[in-house]
Amino acid sequence: MSNLLLYQLAKPFLFKMDPEAAHHLIIDGMGAAAKIPGMPAMLSATWGTKATPELAVDLFGLHFHHPIGLAAGLDKNAKAVTGLSRVGLSFMEVGTVTPKGQAGNEQPRLFRLPPDEALINRMGFNNDGADVMAERLAKLGRRRIPLAVNIGKNKLTPNENAADDYRECVLKLFPYGDFFVVNISSPNTPDLRALQHGDELRGLLDAVKDEMEKQATSRGELPKPILVKVAPDNSEEQLAYMAEAIQLSGMSGIIATNTTIGRDGLTHGNAGETGGLSGRPLTKRSTEVVRSLYAMTNGKLPIIGSGGIFTAADAYEKIKAGASLVEVYTAMIYKGPGLLKELHKGLLRLLKQDGYTRITQAVGADHR
DSSP, rough: HHHHHHHHHHHHHHHOOOOSHHHHHHHHHHHHHHSSSSHHHHHHHHOOOOGGGGGGEETTTTSSSSEEEOTTTTTTTTSHHHHHHTTTTEEEEEEEEEEEEOOOOOOOOOEEGGGGGGEOOOOOOOOEHHHHHHEEEEESSSSSOOOOEOOOOOTSSOOOHHHHHHHHHHHHHTTTOOOEEOOOOOOTTTTTTGGGHHHHHHHHHHHHHHHHHHHHHHHHOOOOOEEEEEEEOOOOHHHHHHHHHHHHOOOOOOEEEEOBBOOOOSSGGGGGGGGGEEGGGEEEHHHHHHHHHHHHTTOOEEEEOOOOOOOOHHHHHHHTOOOOOEEESSHHHHHTTTHHHHHHHHHHHHHHHTTTTSSGGGGGGGGG
């Protein structure tokens, strides 16, 4: 029985459930299953992908077996790291985490749009807090894949004090992340996106970098890479400013993009729900942002492409537009973890078709 078929059998049951309840069932279930002797190896045997030299990427001082990782939001509290690291991902993000735990927005706050292959969420950074995440990650020991910690500010923290929240997350979680992601682009925390622009952006990024260097120095280690996650709902002028600020602040890269507040072309009744839209409707726009940022930075600032990746062709388009790595999320909800083997196999085929021997040769190919 194929991996995709296994998930398709379970999907009708999961899709009859409330979306957030189904989400917790999967994440809590994977967290519990990973503690059963032999279960992690079984997950690897069922869903895992083989390390393939042609698809390997070395970036940020880290090794990725292939370019496909998991975006933030699925494992907000680092409950299922062991299980998710066995299903074929080459890296994953946990979070978004804030210094203090918070409940997030009122429910319902997660909505499926099946005919549009999309999700709308207005979760509002619901999470257990940095201390709880640190405790969980401390118990894991050595991990199989690189782990990114996605950090944000608490809802009640005013923007003028936002830097303190991001600093606190770095302070508490420095030992446990292989790299960090500054989330200033969720549409579900009031005024958060204002931090993407003007002096607020430079000040915030300088503060995060300063805290990272402090933590590294105090431990006799090198600073961890820091990436910035941007929204798709920016003009070219805004993107150009952000790209310049991110480079000048010494950040290691950009994740493009977060969810969109746009609603073009949707057909499902949930289209009117407020929140961030992810999935298929975001495919084209997120690739456009990758392409613009690559050109604006002359290909010198690594980009992780995220948004609407459902097929190998979707992933490959982002890579040719300038992404060194890519992330999935919504497609995992609709297609299950078998998606990863499908993308892995498809990328190998597309590489061969274009005459490349390594995936890194295809990065930014559209610009040459």
